[in-house]
Amino acid sequence: MVTDLQAEKPPQVLKKKRPQWIDILIGMILGIGVGYIIFLNYPTEEATEIAGYISLVSDIFLRLIKMIIGPLVFATLVTGVAHMGDAKSVGQVFLKAFGWFVIASVMSLLLGLLMANLLQPGHNLGMPLPSTDAAANIQTSTFTLKNFITHLVPKSFAEAMANNEILQIVVFSMFFGVALATLGDIGKTLTRAIDELSHVMLKITGYVMKLAPAAVFAAMAATVATNGVGILAKFAAFMAGFYVTLSILLCLLVLAGFIFLGPRILKLLKLIREAFLLSFATASSEAAYPKILSALDRFGVKRKISSLIMSIGYSFNLDGSMVYCTFAVLFIAQAYDIHLTIATQITMMAILMLTSKGMAGVPRASLVVIAATLGHFNIPEAGLLLILGIDVFLDMGRSATNVVGNSIATAVVAKWEGELLSEADAAANEKILDAELALKLDQTHKD
Numbered sequence: 150m151v152t153d154l155q156a157e158k159p160p161q162v163l164k165k166k167r168p169q170w171i172d173i174l175i176g177m178i179l180g181i182g183v184g185y186i187i188f189l190n191y192p193t194e195e196a197t198e199i200a201g202y203i204s205l206v207s208d209i210f211l212r213l214i215k216m217i218i219g220p221l222v223f224a225t226l227v228t229g230v231a232h233m234g235d236a237k238s239v240g241q242v243f244l245k246a247f248g249w250f251v252i253a254s255v256m257s258l259l260l261g262l263l264m265a266n267l268l269q270p271g272h273n274l275g276m277p278l279p280s281t282d283a284a285a286n287i288q289t290s291t292f293t294l295k296n297f298i299t300h301l302v303p304k305s306f307a308e309a310m311a312n313n314e315i316l317q318i319v320v321f322s323m324f325f326g327v328a329l330a331t332l333g334d335i336g337k338t339l340t341r342a343i344d345e346l347s348h349v350m351l352k353i354t355g356y357v358m359k360l361a362p363a364a365v366f367a368a369m370a371a372t373v374a375t376n377g378v379g380i381l382a383k384f385a386a387f388m389a390g391f392y393v394t395l396s397i398l399l400c401l402l403v404l405a406g407f408i409f410l411g412p413r414i415l416k417l418l419k420l421i422r423e424a425f426l427l428s429f430a431t432a433s434s435e436a437a438y439p440k441i442l443s444a445l446d447r448f449g450v451k452r453k454i455s456s457l458i459m460s461i462g463y464s465f466n467l468d469g470s471m472v473y474c475t476f477a478v479l480f481i482a483q484a485y486d487i488h489l490t491i492a493t494q495i496t497m498m499a500i501l502m503l504t505s506k507g508m509a510g511v512p513r514a515s516l517v518v519i520a521a522t523l524g525h526f527n528i529p530e531a532g533l534l535l536i537l538g539i540d541v542f543l544d545m546g547r548s549a550t551n552v553v554g555n556s557i558a559t560a561v562v563a564k565w566e567g568e569l570l571s572e573a574d575a576a577a578n579e580k581i582l583d584a585e586l587a588l589k590l591d592q593t594h595k596d
Contacts, residue, residue, distance in 0.1 A: 169361060173426045176366035180430075183366075184373025196374050204371035207431060210364030213357045214436050217350055219310045221439065222460050223322050224347035229453030230326025231340045239327055239457070246458050246562050250466040253405075253554060257398060257468040258498045261475030264394040266494075270387040270476075271483025316464040323457075354439040365430035372541055384539050391476055395546045398472055399553060406557040409564060413572060414557070420444035421556045429549035432541055434463065437552050445556065447582060449575030450563040458562050462555035469550025470515050473543060474501050477519050481532030493526065500525060515547065516540060 187196050230239050265271075303309040303317035310318065329336040329343075406414040421444045424437035438459065445455040475498060482489055489497070501522060516533060523530050536543070563569040570578060 169358070169423050172362035173365050173423065173430060176362040176364075177369050177426070177430050180366040180369025181373050184370040184375075185378060187370070187374035188377040191374075200371040200374040203367050203374065206360070206367035207364040207371065210357070210360050210367075211431065211433060211436060213360070214433070214438075215313050217353055217357060218315070218435055218438060219313055219318055221347070221350040221354065222315060222318050222456075223310070223325075224343055224350055225442070225452060225456035226319065226322040226460050227326040227329065228340065228344045228347055229456040230323055231329040231336070231343075232453045239323060242454065242457060242562065242566060243461065245565055246461055246558065247465065249558050249562060250462065253402070253466060253468050253558065254471055254502055255498075256401060257471040258475050258501055260394060260398055260401070261472040262479065262494055262498060264390065264397070265476045265479035265483075268386075268390040268393075269483060270390040271480040271485075315460065319460045319464070322460070351439070351442075358439060361427055361436075364436075365427065368431050376539075376541075384536075387480055387536075388539060388542065391473065391543060392546055394472055394476060395469060395550050398468060399550060402468065402550075402554055402557050406561060409561045410557075414560075416572075417444075417448050417556060417560055418553075420447050421552065424552050424556070425549050428552045429545045432544040432548050434467075434548045434551045434555075437548075438463070441552060441556055445559055445563075447575070447579045448560060449570030449572075449578065450560055451568040451570075454563045454566060454568045455559050458559040459555055462558055466555050466558055467547075467551050468554035469547035470518075471501065472550070473515050473547050474518050474522065477515075477536060478522050478526075478528070481519075481523065481535065482526075482528050484532060484535060485529055487528055489526065497522060497526060515544070 184200070187199055191199060300314075301316060301320055303314065303321055306318075306321045308314075309321065329340055403414060403418070406417070410417070421441060424440040424444060427440060428434050428437035441459060442452070442455055445459075446452065478497065478501075479489070479494070501518065516537070520530055520533055523532065560569065569575075
């Protein structure tokens with residue numbers, strides 16, 4: 150009987166399925182092609198209308214992601230914190246993660262300053278500048294230190310879930326998880342129930358992720374159909390300089406990961422490539438969140454660590470976004486020929502260090518932070534109009550970099566805590582996950 154089962158099962162388990170990152174890449178390429186055809190063959194108004202219909206797919210996908218993020222963060226984080234056992238363990242992990250986040254933030258902001266000063270992307274633009282009286286219509290009043298601190302604590306958990314306020318959900322979940330852990334045997338039933346909820350949310354996530362290639366195609370097609378590729382040529386120096394800066398930051402993050410993880414960092418980069426491409430194509434870090442958790446599972450990071458660090462990282466560790474803030478502010482200042490002293494730039498960096506935290510839940514948050522910073526230093530807010538047209542292309546790089554930064558931070562903290570499986574154990578665990586996935590695919594096919 151055993152021999153018969155072994156003879157029947159391997160073709161199903163070992164059957165190679167094309168990795169989804171390839172489908173995502175194909176979707177990106179096809180989307181650019183289709184979008185460019187629309188841009189060339191239809192007037193602007195018609196192209197915009199067509200793009201609106203095409204983008205329905207990507208809009209629905211992102212809405213589905215937002216639908217599952219709150220419950221997924223709550224369930225995985227509460228379970229993770231409860232399994233840690235006490236508030237001391239949670240605090241220890243949080244402090245280590247926060248230390249990494251602060252160092253990464255300073256490095257990102259400083260790199261943006263250095264590269265903007267070195268490349269001078271705002272000088273000699275060769276195009277008319279928006280009038281200094283023009284308004285970018287971006288609300289900045291919410292970005293004050295006082296408002297940020299009070300915003301950390303939710304008035305209502307239901308409101309935080311309804312508005313997808315990740316940072317508030319994290320705060321409530323940490324309190325809930327610690328309280329659940331202190332209950333001992335009394336809390337075990339509820340802990341199991343929430344753990345089962347996390348599995349349900351991960352199952353729903355699997356269904357939603359099947360739409361990823363189609364969403365990527367729609368997002369790219371709609372963007373190119375509306376803007377064309379000509380807009381990229383106008384801002385070639387700025388965009389090239391920014392992406393060079395992002396590349397340097399990625400190298401620094403990988404180097405930091407190599408110092409703590411060794412050559413194993415290459416395995417992590419391989420595992421998160423789908424998440425990287427997805428976040429790049431959709432210009433959304435949230436879209437990649439479930440895939441990062443799955444990749445970290447395969448890398449050997451225990452879920453109680455990854456759920457905590459990733460949830461916090463989505464508000465406190467936005468490396469790509471912070472590079473953009475300093476780079477863009479200096480670009481605008483240079484465009485208007487406003488000289489900022491080194492002392493002023495350091496002050497600006499300190500302000501951005503505070504105002505950039507918690508930006509994840511705000512639409513076009515980087516622009517909001519930049520607008521607030523421009524006002525502090527009497528730089529025309531109208532300068533934002535220079536980059537509004539290409540912001541979606543820049544947001545792709547920012548989001549993808551945020552994914553890499555949070556993945557590496559989680560793996561490193563897991564190793565510090567002794568919660569990272571050895572390479573051999575992680576490889577064995579990955580085989581189990583692959584077998585479970587193959588079994589699910591087989592059952593789905595039969596159904």
